[in-house]
Amino acid sequence: MSFSLAATEISPKRRAILDAAAELFMKEGFGPVSMDAVARAAQVSKATLYAHFSGKDALFQEIVEENCRQMQALVPQALSDHAQPLEAALAELGAHWLRFLLRPRVRALHRVVVSEGARVPELAQAFYAAGPVTLRGWLLDWLAGEAARGRLQPDAPLPLIAEQFFSLLRGDLFLRATLGLSGPVTEEDIRPLAAQAARAIARLYGAAPGDIRM
Numbered sequence: 001m002s003f004s005l006a007a008t009e010i011s012p013k014r015r016a017i018l019d020a021a022a023e024l025f026m027k028e029g030f031g032p033v034s035m036d037a038v039a040r041a042a043q044v045s046k047a048t049l050y051a052h053f054s055g056k057d058a059l060f061q062e063i064v065e066e067n068c069r070q071m072q073a074l075v076p077q078a079l080s081d082h083a084q085p086l087e088a089a090l091a092e093l094g095a096h097w098l099r100f101l102l103r104p105r106v107r108a109l110h111r112v113v114v115s116e117g118a119r120v121p122e123l124a125q126a127f128y129a130a131g132p133v134t135l136r137g138w139l140l141d142w143l144a145g146e147a148a149r150g151r152l153q154p155d156a157p158l159p160l161i162a163e164q165f166f167s168l169l170r171g172d173l174f175l176r177a178t179l180g181l182s183g184p185v186t187e188e189d190i191r192p193l194a195a196q197a198a199r200a201i202a203r204l205y206g207a208a209p210g211d212i213r214m
Helices: 012-028 035-042 046-052 056-073 086-101 104-116 121-148 158-169 172-178 187-205
Strands: none
Touching: 012 035, 012 046, 012 056, 012 104, 035 046, 035 056, 056 086, 056 104, 056 121, 086 104, 086 121, 086 158, 086 172, 086 187, 104 121, 104 172, 121 158, 158 187, 172 187
């Protein structure tokens, strides 16, 4: 797989800053949080804080990018290696992504963007670029690998497939969880949804069995 966010070594102070900022953003929203508050919560000086981050936008963007790195790092190697049939791989990938996206911390960050994005468009842009755009790029790269193995129909529209797959996953379960209208999300919630999304994509765009190359 060629599309990834480069892993980075994080110093203890930078780690403390990121953790403190994430907690503050989730509790108070983006607007009310000041760099002074982040410095106090992280127990670092303002000079140290600004040596690592130019402002709140940069802080929030790195928090989102780090979530994407964590999400990609957890992708099973069998998926990266294209070792499974299309539908089974999509079902596993969808379940993996839903588990991550429905984590309380990830949902809280999403709510911050929704509530603050209109007032601070740079925040929404940073989130969109570091989150959805990055994940779509990863999926497009993976789908291209599937296409090269003959597992998709010739000339299958990869960008459309990626968008449809994400849309199928981000259904009522994701909306209710993000709005805080559901209880804890379980595997019994996640796996059927991921399987249905995978089945729909495989039936629409999967190649005939005789066309598949390993």
